[in-house]
Amino acid sequence: MLKPLSGNRIENAWDEEKARALSEPEKLLYRSNLLGSDKRVTNYGGGNTSAKVMQADPLSDTPVEVLWVKGSGGDIGSMKLDGFSTLYMDKLQALKGKYRGVAFEDEMVGYLPHCTFNLNPRAASIDTPLHAYVPRKHVDHVHSDAIIAIAASVGSKELTAEIFGSEIGWLPWKKPGYELGLWLERFCLENPQAKGCVLESHGLFTWADDARECYETTIGIINQAAAWLDERTAHVAAFGGQKVPTLAEPERRRVAAALMPAIRGLISKDRHKVGHFDDQDAVLEFVGSQRLEELAALGTSCPDHFLRTKIRPLVIDFDPAHPDLDKTLAGLEAAVSAYREDYAAYYQRCRKPDSPALRDPNAVVYLVPGVGMITFALDKATARISGEFYVNAINVMRGASSVGTYQGLPEQEAFDIEYWLLEEAKLQRMPKPKSLAGRVAVITGGAGGIGAATAVRYLAEGACVMLADIDAGAVEEVRAGLAARFGADVVRAVAMNVTDEAAVAGAYDALAIEFGGVDIVVSNAGIASSAPVEDTSLELWNRNMSILSTGYFLVSREAFKLLKKQKIGGSIVFVASKNGLAASPGASAYCTAKASEIHLARCLALEGAPEGIRVNVVNPDAVLRGSRIWSGDWLAERAATYGKDKEGLEEHYRQRSLLKRSVLPEDIAEANYFFAADISAKSTGNILNVDAGNVQSFTR
Template sequence: MLDAKADRHLASNWNDAKAEAMSEPERLLYRSNLLGADKRITNYGGGNTSAKVMETDPLTGKAVEVLWVKGSGGDVGTMKLDGFSTLYMEKLRALKGIYRGLEFEDEMVGLLPHCTFNLNPRAASIDTPLHAYVPRAHVDHMHADAIIAIAASKDSKALTAEIFGDEIGWLPWKRPGFELGLWLEAFCVENPEAKGVVLESHGLFTWGDDAKSCYETTIAVINRAIDWLDAKTAGVPAFGGPRVVSLAPEERRAVAARLMPVIRGLVSKDVPMVGHFDDQDAVLEFVNATGMEPLAALGTSCPDHFLRTKIRPLVVAFDPAAPDVEATLASLPEAVEAYRADYAAYYERCRRPTSPALRDPNAVVYLVPGVGMLTFAKDKATARISGEFYVNAINVMRGASAVSEYRGLPEQEAFDIEYWLLEEAKLQRMPARKSLAGRIALVTGGAGGIGAAIADRYLREGACVVLADIDAAALDETKAALGARHGADVVGSVEMNVTSEDAVAAAFAGACLGFGGIDILVSNAGIASSAPIEETTLALWDRNMAILSTGYFLVSRAVFAVFRAQGIGGSVVFIGSKNGLAASPGAAAYCTAKASELHLARCLALEGAPDGIRVNVVNPDAVLRGSKIWEGEWLEQRAATYKTDKDGLEEMYRQRSLLKRSVFPEDIAEAAYFLASDASSKSTGNIVNVDAGNVQAFTR
């Protein structure tokens, strides 16, 4: 029997009292979420679970057997009940009668919708037959690192028998699909006492008669593999032992922040990409190892790993013992081009007459000795998850190479999965990208009303946003609110004083490290002051100039360096003021500093144009609601200047405008979105007034 050691690596988190009150589908969901919560059991989006449940047929009112199985594209750790496909088992069994053989197995996927129970809109995955034809009520398919380490070994079959005996079987590599479902059925019929099977280069199938026993079998099998690997690998240097030593944490991050914008620029010529950096211990152990390069060249084994991480990673030429970042940066264009050429050659070697066209030939994973791993994808979540998948692959290679010889997927098999027509159809069904998808924006004054509104507008259009602000408490609050609305992956923050060169440099390095680079700078940090000229102190004058003029210069200088490192253009949006064009009484310091912003923008527009860098200005006026500069003294001072009270000031501004309308942060955000988007791709050096009409601020 499979043992149940008290010191197992994975704990059973099953709660009988909680499960008792659940329906059978709810227990399936409970089991799925428990399994998916631990990435040692399965990776994000990988694996699937199922249960065969008796349901009432909505047409006949009779009891029928229904397969509940994770639908296409879901994640067992986070899915809800609506993430399961439901199919009549009777109809699924009937499919075997019309199956025309291996050459035609893909056509069976098109027949799965005909088996749908209760008009469930959740699309069935290609793994559905693998669950349907296992003659047990509950089935788990997991991608545990410890299991795949055995499955991806040269001696996979023998090691499976050594660890599990007859309780867990073994099947040779077969691409997921209808044929593999029939193989699993035949194995179960021939081995009725078996509790599961290891699939070569793929993962683990386990089963049971109820949800709890299936879950606990899965946990026990993985634990046995972990224990066996730990015993076999104790004292064995991972990946042949270290070749180099890691840089210190701050040095690693500094190097990555230099490399990422350059790589991002090289891989974003057609579609903007977002980056992710990972220097966890498992990654550093691998990138520093003697055996890293030959193992990396073999590629990954599990299909889920491979689809996320490409045929193989790109190893960046960097020596942490004699770090020369400039030399590494200079080598990147050639290295990236060589990878693209190699990928195109792989495509030509393996393509079939029906293969889809060549896709993006750039690497997803970049390994940097002494520094860590960089990953790039079309959005932040995918870049992060791709990194997680490669960490799974690292764990697999560690175990497999220590107990046997690691084997990646054969090249043709890898290609047939990557360019599978069914996979292509899934890609074609994906929704159209939003207008700022893949773009990265840094917004100064991001915790204020206007800054937060701009960030929200960009996030709604698919951008990643780094909020920069001097107010740490407001920054945390704004980041949390936007993260809850749009997802934590896409919102970053950095505490920054725009008047400090060091703070600005650190903030921009952090943005590059967090997302790979920057496409949009919104320079919005601001203050406001009001005083008659004879009461304007030098300190007040200097403060306005430091924040509203020098601060805009410092962040612009920093972003221009990033833009030029990337080589893919960029957009700068200054949030100016009507006061930059139209003088106001009692505000000489503020008006002069704002006028300085406008002329700086014009100068930058001239400098940036040859590199595709656009610089434009939004000029608001009288944005009282939600704007931090209207808190405290400024509001009182302006009310005094115009001889009104606080309540009357907004009405006064509205009535003095040509359109007699109030201006809100969302109005400024709309203009800032336009100037950052491709809709204004032919505009630079412009000023857009958002002031409800002020004749003194007309630019012509």
């Protein structure tokens, strides 16, 4: 029996009453979701689970054995039943007759669709043979940090035997694929007492003939490994101990906010990247340690880790004991260039005649001593998940280096997985990126109708969005709704008064930390007032000017600073008003402030052009629906101006337009999208009226 633990580190969450009511495929899903819900068991998207189930053949109604196994690209923590591939076991066994040896194992993937049961469209993964040929009904494969710490140690075979005895075996490193599946089958047949196997530099396989027993074996083995590691490392200084101090949190964020846009600009020349910042304790311990440079250079060990993080990170030259941020920023370009050159040399050393072309040579992970970890990817979720994977790698290095000697994968082995033709085929099948993929937008007045509609339009096209508004409660409500629709990764909210210089600068710092920088600025914060000029107080005049003119200036000024630091261009869109061109009775303060916005945009278009920063204006008119401006006194004031009641004002505006149509927030959002997207890449200094037609606001 496996050694009992004094206390489970990972709680046994199996609910037998719930499981008893489930079919075998449903029980597999239940087990998978339980395992994947705890990152101590496996990382996001990593590992796979399977069950061999008797089912009726759809043609003959004869009972046949079917392998249910996680399909390609799934995540066991969040997948549903449709995430499993289903394959005939007799056909998978027949595949052995088609196998021509290690040199041809990749061709076996092409045979897997011929084994599909019940026309299941879910593609089978490369790991399918590892589950199919284990002669047990249930199989788990996970990438626990505790297990990989052992698997990535020099002498991992001996450590595995010391910890688990004969009940958990060990196999040397072998790239995932058909041959490894045969290795695992042979091990099981030769070691019938074994309940699992550690794969060197890779992870853990466990098995049983009962779903619950398989689950409990998996968490039991992980808990046993964790307990052993804790006992062995209790009095060992992690990573050789601390080398440099950790900065206080506000200073860490200040440094990250300065570094991230600069890095983003250097690595986004061909395609925009999105950033993520992580300063959790595990990261800070590593980046402040004696062995940071040494261990980081060794690279990661588990294939799942370096496919997400590249083989090794870039360590930023920053001394938190004597911080010189300007010096660090000045040295970034050379550091990034050196990393690219090193990566290209790695590619040239390891490439084969049929290797795919060199991919993006920029680092994914950037480690900053005393500050934390920055990751960049083509989208926010991938940047965050890449960081999570490197935290897994940190945990592995901590354990392995504390009980022995940590080893990364040999360079050629790492390359063969990174540039695997099967992996390349998967990349080629990915859908074309959306038009705003990798772009980061900030929208002021984000809690209002136009701001929220613009956010929806941008998010639908793949952008990340930060909503800024003076009303913290309202903007958070909008953020929550958008997060539920588009995912929490891609939308943030910040309370910001556009007339407060420090608040505006702080919002851009938050934007840099959350997403790495900015590409699109929609200046949309607004108020409205109506009064004859003799009744317009200085306070009312100044309030209009402060929000609609000075506020737009402050938001643009900070945007220019950030955009120029990135050096990859950008787009600023002013949501002004028809009233900036066409005078209206009883609204001199509002109209004048809006005219100021339009002329400021023209000035900024001149200044931004040499830097690729485009500045354009959208002029709405009478957007009543969803507008927070119209929920106040402005509605009653304008109705009184035109001798209408509140209900008749929208019809009045519709009828006065040339097209006799109402203007909606979504109409303005479409114009804001046009100026943000590359379809308007050659437009700056322009005004686009979205007012259903108004002769007075014609620009020419």
